[in-house]
Amino acid sequence: MKITTWNVNSIRTRLEHVTDWLGENPVDVLCVQETKVQDKQFPEAAFRDRNLQVEFFGQKSYNGVALISQEPLTAVARGFSAVLGDSVSEWDEQKRVISGMLGDVRVVNLYVPNGSAIASEKYEYKLGWLAVLKDYLAKLLEESPKLCVCGDFNIALENKDIYKPEKGGNHIMASEAEREALQEILGLGLRDSFRKFTDEGGHYSWWDYRAAGFQRNRGWRIDHLYLSDALYDDAADCTIDATPRGWEKPSDHTPVTVTF
DNA sequence: ATGGCGTTAGAGTAACGA
Numbered sequence: 001m002k003i004t005t006w007n008v009n010s011i012r013t014r015l016e017h018v019t020d021w022l023g024e025n026p027v028d029v030l031c032v033q034e035t036k037v038q039d040k041q042f043p044e045a046a047f048r049d050r051n052l053q054v055e056f057f058g059q060k061s062y063n064g065v066a067l068i069s070q071e072p073l074t075a076v077a078r079g080f081s082a083v084l085g086d087s088v089s090e091w092d093e094q095k096r097v098i099s100g101m102l103g104d105v106r107v108v109n110l111y112v113p114n115g116s117a118i119a120s121e122k123y124e125y126k127l128g129w130l131a132v133l134k135d136y137l138a139k140l141l142e143e144s145p146k147l148c149v150c151g152d153f154n155i156a157l158e159n160k161d162i163y164k165p166e167k168g169g170n171h172i173m174a175s176e177a178e179r180e181a182l183q184e185i186l187g188l189g190l191r192d193s194f195r196k197f198t199d200e201g202g203h204y205s206w207w208d209y210r211a212a213g214f215q216r217n218r219g220w221r222i223d224h225l226y227l228s229d230a231l232y233d234d235a236a237d238c239t240i241d242a243t244p245r246g247w248e249k250p251s252d253h254t255p256v257t258v259t260f
Numbered sequence: 261a262t263g264g265c266g267t268t269a270g271a272g273t274a275a276c277g278a
Contacts, residue, residue: 114277
């Protein structure tokens with residue numbers, strides 16, 4: 001099975017990139033983030049016409065996630081409250097979570113809040129959101145031991161995942177509190193599939209549009225595919241495909257794929 | 261140090277991203 005995560009920064013603007021890439025890379029499930037479109041305006045036909053299945057959970061202008069798959073997914077769950085109940089429904093006002101099952105594998109697609117600046121209101125929201133995410137994944141793990149949790153995490157766990165690590169320590173996406181929150185989640189029994197295959201730094205999934213970030217390879221590795229133990233043992237490959245980042249009018253993120 | 265670029269909404273700028 002191949003599962004890909006890709007923050008596309010608007011599904012409508014990036015529609016050709018996504019369909020072209022999928023044509024060349026027919027992965028089982030493509031998890032996209034920042035679709036930036038309401039459900040009624042989602043470009044569903046472009047996928048249906050290519051015999052692809054699509055499940056989406058979006059809002060106007062901001063956020064939004066979708067699952068694009070070769071085969072229909074089952075038990076699709078939109079938002080935290082589909083799993084944890086109405087007590088967490090306020091955390092679903094921003095559309096950042098969708099999940100579905102392919103066979104006995106549950107795929108979770110996340111768009112973790114950016115956090116803006118350390119100590120800002122948005123930063124506190126990010127930390128609060130990650131606490132809810134932990135409860136959500138704990139519940140899903142009880143139900144489905146084969147879990148693939150992927151998405152744009154907006155967190156680099158290690159300094160070697162950042163082009164300029166000396167800036168990493170107290171930077172948004174690299175602060176202690178963010179890293180601790182993510183480590184707590186991984187403590188449930190999830191492991192970074194990318195790190196099964198290399199310890200090297202210098203591998204990135206996002207490059208800033210500004211200051212020629214991609215041309216100068218000034219990037220961050222913030223898009224992750226975490227696997228529960230049952231799947232991690234079977235992981236055969238995890239690769240970052242930087243090609244689409246070099247296309248005309250690209251997303252600032254590029255696809256990352258795990259094979260197990 | 262700061263800002264740099266791109267998208268959406270909607271009509272000039274503002275919010276947001278990371």
